[in-house]
Amino acid sequence: MTDELMTIRQMCDAFDVTARTLRFYEAKELIAPIREGQKRLFTKRDRARLKLILRGKRFGFSLEEIRQLLDLYDRGDQQKTQLERTYEVAQGHLEGLKRQREELDDAIDDLTEQLNWVSEKIATFDDDNSDPK
Amino acid sequence: MTDELMTIRQMCDAFDVTARTLRFYEAKELIAPIREGQKRLFTKRDRARLKLILRGKRFGFSLEEIRQLLDLYDRGDQQKTQLERTYEVAQGHLEGLKRQREELDDAIDDLTEQLNWVSEKIATFDDDNSDPK
DNA sequence: CGTTACATTTACGTCAACGTAAGCTTACAT
DNA sequence: ATGTAAGCTTACGTTGACGTAAATGTAACG
Structure with a gap:
C-alpha cells in the first residue's frame, strides 16, 4: 500500500538498520529521502540505493567508495x-x-x-x- | 635464503603493510613472531596467518572475527x-x-x-x- | 487536554584499526 | 666515536561509522 513511500521506521524494519544509520547515510548523501514537513519519506530509489549500500558494506567497501559506485546505478x-x-x-x-x-x-x-x-x-x-x- | 625467518621490514615489503600494523596484529594475538633479543622474527606460520588475515579483511571481516577463524587453520x-x-x-x-x-x-x-x-x-x-x- | 508513539536536530561518545611522534637500543659503517 | 639505519616501546591522535542522550515537534488516541 505504501508502495511508493516508506517512513523511517518501515525502512528500519525492512532493512534491519537503525534510524541513526539512515540519517547518517542521508548526511553523507548516499540517499536523499524527500520531506513531508519535517519527516523523511523514502522512495523506491532510496531503497534500491540502500540495498546496494548494504551489499557494498558486506564486501568491505567504505561508504565513500560506495558513494562513488552508486552513481553508476543512477x-x-x-x-x-x-x-x-x-x-x-x-x-x-x-x-x-x-x-x-x-x-x-x-x-x-x-x-x-x-x-x-x-x-x-x-x-x-x-x-x-x-x-x- | 632467509627462507624460514623474516625481519619486520621484509614482511612489510612482502605483504605491503606497515610495521605498525604487524606490531598491532601481534598485540592482538593474531600473529606471534619469535624474538631475537628485542627484534621480531617472523616465521612461516606467521606468514601463512598474515595472508589469511589480509584475505579476511578484504572480505570485510573484523580482526576479532579473523582471530577466531585463524584457530581453524592451526x-x-x-x-x-x-x-x-x-x-x-x-x-x-x-x-x-x-x-x-x-x-x-x-x-x-x-x-x-x-x-x-x-x-x-x-x-x-x-x-x-x-x-x- | 494530556499522554503516548514516532519523528526531528544537535552534539558529544565510542570502538576498531591503525597513524604518528618521541625517545631509547643495537649493529654496522665511516 | 659517530653517524645512520633499523628496530623497539610508550602513548597520544585520527578516521570511519555509527551509538546515545537531550531537548523538541507533531499526530492521533482516549
Missing part, C-alpha cells in the same frame, strides 16, 4: 563524456569484483580442505575408541 | 571435542562464504547489466553524431 541523463567516464569506472570495479570472486573461491577451497583434514582427524579418534574393552 | 593436536567444535564453526563459516559468493555473483550480474546499459546509451550518442553535416 539515471543516465548525462553527457557522453560523463557516461564514458562512468563506463570506465564501472569496468574497473567489475574487475575488482571478479578478482574478489577468485579470492573467495580460493578461500572456499582452503576451508573445505581444512574441513576434510579435521574430519579425518576426528575419524582417527573414533578408531581409537571403536570396539572398546 | 595445528590439530587437540581433543576430540575441541576438534568437533572446530569442525562445526568452520562449517558455519563455509556456509557464510558460499552465501557471500552468491551475493557476489548477483553483484557481478547487476554491474554487468548496468555496463551494457551504459554502453548502449553511449552508442546512442554515437549515432547522433554519425554521418555528420
Whole structure:
C-alpha cells in the first residue's frame, strides 16, 4: 500500500538498520529521502540505493567508495563524456569484483580442505575408541 | 635464503603493510613472531596467518572475527571435542562464504547489466553524431 | 487536554584499526 | 666515536561509522 513511500521506521524494519544509520547515510548523501514537513519519506530509489549500500558494506567497501559506485546505478541523463567516464569506472570495479570472486573461491577451497583434514582427524579418534574393552 | 625467518621490514615489503600494523596484529594475538633479543622474527606460520588475515579483511571481516577463524587453520593436536567444535564453526563459516559468493555473483550480474546499459546509451550518442553535416 | 508513539536536530561518545611522534637500543659503517 | 639505519616501546591522535542522550515537534488516541 505504501508502495511508493516508506517512513523511517518501515525502512528500519525492512532493512534491519537503525534510524541513526539512515540519517547518517542521508548526511553523507548516499540517499536523499524527500520531506513531508519535517519527516523523511523514502522512495523506491532510496531503497534500491540502500540495498546496494548494504551489499557494498558486506564486501568491505567504505561508504565513500560506495558513494562513488552508486552513481553508476543512477539515471543516465548525462553527457557522453560523463557516461564514458562512468563506463570506465564501472569496468574497473567489475574487475575488482571478479578478482574478489577468485579470492573467495580460493578461500572456499582452503576451508573445505581444512574441513576434510579435521574430519579425518576426528575419524582417527573414533578408531581409537571403536570396539572398546 | 632467509627462507624460514623474516625481519619486520621484509614482511612489510612482502605483504605491503606497515610495521605498525604487524606490531598491532601481534598485540592482538593474531600473529606471534619469535624474538631475537628485542627484534621480531617472523616465521612461516606467521606468514601463512598474515595472508589469511589480509584475505579476511578484504572480505570485510573484523580482526576479532579473523582471530577466531585463524584457530581453524592451526595445528590439530587437540581433543576430540575441541576438534568437533572446530569442525562445526568452520562449517558455519563455509556456509557464510558460499552465501557471500552468491551475493557476489548477483553483484557481478547487476554491474554487468548496468555496463551494457551504459554502453548502449553511449552508442546512442554515437549515432547522433554519425554521418555528420 | 494530556499522554503516548514516532519523528526531528544537535552534539558529544565510542570502538576498531591503525597513524604518528618521541625517545631509547643495537649493529654496522665511516 | 659517530653517524645512520633499523628496530623497539610508550602513548597520544585520527578516521570511519555509527551509538546515545537531550531537548523538541507533531499526530492521533482516549
